[in-house]
Amino acid sequence: MQLGNARDLNLNKNRFTLVALQLMHHQHQCFGVELKLSVRYALAFRVDYPCYVPPHMLNSIPLSLSGYNSPQRERRIAMELSKVTLEIFSKLEQQWLSHYEATTKTRILSIDGGGTTAIVAGAALIHLENQIRAQTSDPHAQIADYFDIIAGTGIGALLAAMITADDGFGRPLYTARDAVHFISERNRELYKPKYAGVFCRRFSSRSMENVLKQLFQRKEGEERLLTLKDTCKPLLIPCFDLKSSAPFVFSRADASESPSFNFELWKACRATSSTPGMFKPFQLASVDGKTSCSAVDGGLVMNNPAGAAVTHVLHNKRDFPSVNGVEDLLVLSIGNGAPAKRVRDVRECSTSSVVDIALDGVSETVDQMLGNAFCWNRTDYVRIQVFGIGGEKMKAEEEKVLNERVLESLPFGGKRLLEETNGNRIESFVQRLVATGKTSLPPSPCKVPPLATTC
Secondary structure (H helix, E strand, O other), X not given: OOOOOOEOOOOOOXXXXXXXXXXXXXXXXXXXXXXXXXXXXXXXXXEOOOEOOOHHHHHOXXXXXXXXXXXXXXXXXXXXXXXXXXXXXXXXXXXXXXXHHHHOOEEEEEEOOOOOOOHHXXXXXXXXXXXXXXXXXXXXXXXXXXXXXXXXXXXHHHHHHHHHEEOOOOOEOOOHHHHHHHHHHOHHHHOOEEEEOOOEEEEOXXXXXXXXHHHOEEEEOEEEEOEOOOEOOOEEEEEEEOOOOEEEEEEHHHXXXXXXXXXXXXXXXXXXXXXXXXXXXXXXXXXXXXXEEEXXXXXXXXXXXXXXXXXXXXXXXXXXXXXXXXXXXXXEEEOOOEOOOOOOOHHHOOHHHHHHHHHHHHHHHHHHHHHHHOOOOHHHEEEEOOEOOOOOOXXXXXXXXXXXXXXXXXXXOOEEEEXXXXXXXXXXXXXXXXXHOOOOOOOOOOOOOOOOOOO
């Protein structure tokens, strides 16, 4: 429907005057609608937001009314204009509500466990942070600024803790690039081989613990180890407790409620990395010593912590009061690579292959369940994963991660190979993050005041 720029309707000036009806049409949307009526009919409004006015409503408004001044005619015109008003504001309400819902989604970042190098997750996180900075034109923007909660398992938990750890001034202690670089540079210390017997190979627990303590430590006059409360955003780290034979999730929400659930960050990362066969079970206690745990690798039960993060948000009304269902969530789940070689025969099974099957199976199951939950709007749930990471150079691996095409889970089973690459998917996701703005959640509930300066 093509409309003119302006139409003037002049009625009896003593009774009421319709000064102007200006409609500019573009792609079936009308912009800048302005109607003015006399005080008698008390109808005046201005619309600057895009709306659509049905053609039949516009055609029902008389354009040649000279000589007609009966009260019945005026009432009919007023009724027709009221219909237009109702249509316009109904469309405005729908568009405003959809805009409101889009800007209040709770943003979740989940990082899988698996492996010791974090090549896949590292490449994805660096690209994510670079895109946030590019699209916001803010060279200091960080991932924690645009997510409401971050979860990680195993090596993914170490990355999650590093990019959320509070520097004491409300800012993350490490950027994504710093975190990935640290893990790459100190990997031999984090996973220092220690041979126990002829056939049993383990890694040195002491070496890893020393590195983690250095990592999560503030130096402010006296050294202070960071705890779960010392994070910029809510953090989730799962492990498996041998004492209770059940999963145990380290959570900032629980740590804020009671010191009995507040643990030092290095201990939480150490607990979720205690893979059987690589490390001994890790014994740890809360800061007040009232809660203890005998922890092994969280990847055995929650290698993909996205499901735990979604459940946590849905049931945590204190921190996320506006979340009523998955329609209020925006989830980015980052995998840590899957082996290219698949076990096709029972004779190929070994201890290591069984562990791989368990870890991959847990991750794929969670991915499938979330794919079903978000099937109504696939753009609200994005999964980044790469298959067949080998022992090539780090730079080549990073390029492979971003250039690999996305394999999307379909509702009720099956997968679909998309034309979109992982890099493209991250860029599209960042557009939605930037559109919603920085998170409004309060930062760490436990702040260290800046040190006093003396003149």
